Amino acid sequence: MGAAARANAKLVISVVQHGTLGENLDAMGTVMSDASRIVRIHPAGSGKILNVAVVPGQHVRKGEVLLTYQDHSLHLVRLEMTKAQSALSTAQAAYQNAAAAYSRSRDLEGITVAAGETRHRLALFKAARDDITARQADVDTLQHQLDEEYNSVTESDKGQITPTDETSSIISPTTSEVQSVLVGVADDISPATELVALADMSSVWIVSDILPQDAAQIVEGGEQTTELPADGAMTLLTSKITSVGDLADPVTGLVRVISRAANPGGHLHPGMFLNTHLPTRARTEGIIVPESAVTEINGISTVFLPVGPDRFRPQEVQVGAESAGQKVIVSGLTVGDRIVTHGAFALKAIIQTSDLSDGD
Numbered sequence: 001m002g003a004a005a006r007a008n009a010k011l012v013i014s015v016v017q018h019g020t021l022g023e024n025l026d027a028m029g030t031v032m033s034d035a036s037r038i039v040r041i042h043p044a045g046s047g048k049i050l051n052v053a054v055v056p057g058q059h060v061r062k063g064e065v066l067l068t069y070q071d072h073s074l075h076l077v078r079l080e081m082t083k084a085q086s087a088l089s090t091a092q093a094a095y096q097n098a099a100a101a102y103s104r105s106r107d108l109e110g111i112t113v114a115a116g117e118t119r120h121r122l123a124l125f126k127a128a129r130d131d132i133t134a135r136q137a138d139v140d141t142l143q144h145q146l147d148e149e150y151n152s153v154t155e156s157d158k159g160q161i162t163p164t165d166e167t168s169s170i171i172s173p174t175t176s177e178v179q180s181v182l183v184g185v186a187d188d189i190s191p192a193t194e195l196v197a198l199a200d201m202s203s204v205w206i207v208s209d210i211l212p213q214d215a216a217q218i219v220e221g222g223e224q225t226t227e228l229p230a231d232g233a234m235t236l237l238t239s240k241i242t243s244v245g246d247l248a249d250p251v252t253g254l255v256r257v258i259s260r261a262a263n264p265g266g267h268l269h270p271g272m273f274l275n276t277h278l279p280t281r282a283r284t285e286g287i288i289v290p291e292s293a294v295t296e297i298n299g300i301s302t303v304f305l306p307v308g309p310d311r312f313r314p315q316e317v318q319v320g321a322e323s324a325g326q327k328v329i330v331s332g333l334t335v336g337d338r339i340v341t342h343g344a345f346a347l348k349a350i351i352q353t354s355d356l357s358d359g360d
Contacts, residue, residue, distance in 0.1 A: 012342035013306055018335050019288035021328040022279050023321040025218065027208040027257070029226060029276035031268045033177060034260065037200035041066070041170060044149045045073025046190040049183050050167065056180055059201070059266060060172045065159070066196050067181075069189060071168040074150055074157065081142045088135040095128040175201045175266040199270075204263045206239060208276045209254035220244045222279035224259045225324060228267075236325070237261055241278070277323065284321040286328040293341045294319060294327055295348045303333065304340040304347045312340060312347055 047070045054066050102125040105118040150157050153173040160167055176198035183195050206226055210218070218241065226237045239261035248255050257278060261268065293303050294317065301319050304312040317332030333339070340347060 010343055011340055011346070013338050014341040016287045016289055016329075016333055016335065016337050016339055018286070019328070020283050020285050021288060021321050021326060022219075022323050023282040023284055024225075024277040024323045025210065025214055025280050027210050027276050027278055029206045029208040029274045031270055031272040031274065032205040032207050033199035033201060033270050034203060034205055037203070038179065039154075039173060039176065039198040039200055040194050041154050041173075041196045041198065042191055042194055043069060043071070043168070043170065043189055044152070044155050044191065045071040045077075045168065047071045047073065047166070047168070047188075049185050049187045049189060052181060052183070052185060054178045054181060054196070056178050058178045059269060060176050060178060060198070061266065062172055062174050064172045066170045066172055066178070067183070068159070068167055068169050071150070071157075071166050074146075074168060075166050077142060077145055077150070081139070081146070084135065084138040084142055088132070088139055091128065091131045091135045095125075095132050098125040098128040101125070170195055172198060173200075174198075175264065177201050177270060201263055201266055201268070203260055204268050204270070206259050206261050206268075206274065206276060208257045208259075208278060209249070209252060210257060210278070212248045212253070212255050214280075215244055215255040215257070217280040217282060218244045218257055219279045219281060223324070224257075224279065225277045226261070227275040227277075230267075238324075279323065282321075284328045284330065286320050286330040287333045287335065287337075289327055289329055289333075289339065290341050291322060291325045291327055293339055293344055294329075295344045297348055297351065302344075302348070303329075304344055306338055306340070314347075314351065315339075 050068045050070055052067045054060060060066065098121070102118070102121040105113045105121045109115055109118045146157075149155075150168060154171060156169045156171050157167070159169050179197040179199050181196055183189060183193065189195065206224070208224075220241055220243065222241050224239050224241050226239065228235045228237050239259040241257060241259045243256075243258045245256040259276075289303065294301050296302065297314060301317050302314045303317050305315050307313045315332055317329045320328045320330035322328070
């Protein structure tokens with residue numbers, strides 16, 4: 001293998017060491033929604049359904065519109081806001097008049113204005129100031145209601161076209177699957193009405209069914225790996241095992257193992273079948289190598305050892321266990337051997353295309 005080909009294959013050669021690797025149990029896993037994470041959405045106001053944009057079983061993203069309704073309550077709150085703002089303006093004008101009257105009274109006290117009149121005007125001034133505080137509190141309360149109640153993780157008025165538009169949108173608070181839609185177009189609704197039930201899919205259960213005799217070997221709290229096909233390649237998802245069943249299902253005779261996996265992108269959907277690898281208490285000792293160091297040639301597990309400048313020899317090995325991207329070699333290697341830990345696939349391709357009898 002020439003230096004250019006070696007560089008192109010990005011070969012990495014490492015010295016192998018002895019170690020211990022936990023064995024995995026391979027199983028078939030099924031993605032399920034977490035039953036404890038059902039979101040039931042109610043409207044902030046009362047009104048009439050204008051449009052329903054989703055159906056049961058549909059997957060939705062965070063912020064996606066589920067339905068819209070004509071929000072009569074929003075119209076009433078806006079009317080209250082108009083009245084409150086008008087009352088605040090009136091209070092501010094009264095305060096200015098009271099402040100001016102009190103100031104004149106102090107300037108003329110003892111000349112043309114009696115001390116009692118000054119005290120009276122001071123009382124009016126303080127009352128006008130307190131009235132502004134009360135009216136401002138009314139405006140702030142209504143503004144908070146508009147900002148927080150009619151704009152929340154489940155509702156938004158941002159889609160309105162004009163200031164008088166009463167359309168409110170019910171939105172998904174997270175990546176979810178629609179479980180049920182409980183209203184239809186033209187239905188009258190109120191804050192007590194349940195509109196939509198969602199299964200929060202930001203995290204999911206991966207459920208693996210295994211034989212009862214294998215269940216005792218599974219490590220609860222251990223790190224499970226799950227194969228995810230993506231764009232023609234295979235990636236590994238890690239998740240923590242949260243429970244291992246004590247009893248077998250009377251129908252299937254199998255024990256259920258559950259892990260909870262993060263699903264921020266919403267790529268895992270209920271009903272998906274995936275290959276899972278469950279950590280067990282069994283341990284295997286041997287030479288620990290990266291998974292990429294071992295390749296199959298004619299059905300034989302093989303690694304490559306450097307035997308000279310740009311020359312490599314295939315070596316048959318026996319794999320005892322594999323886990324988390326590593327394999328344990330129980331025969332065929334010794335501590336201190338140097339092997340190709342990255343680029344073995346390129347060397348395999350050269351052998352298969354060149355038919356080199358000496359395997360170099």
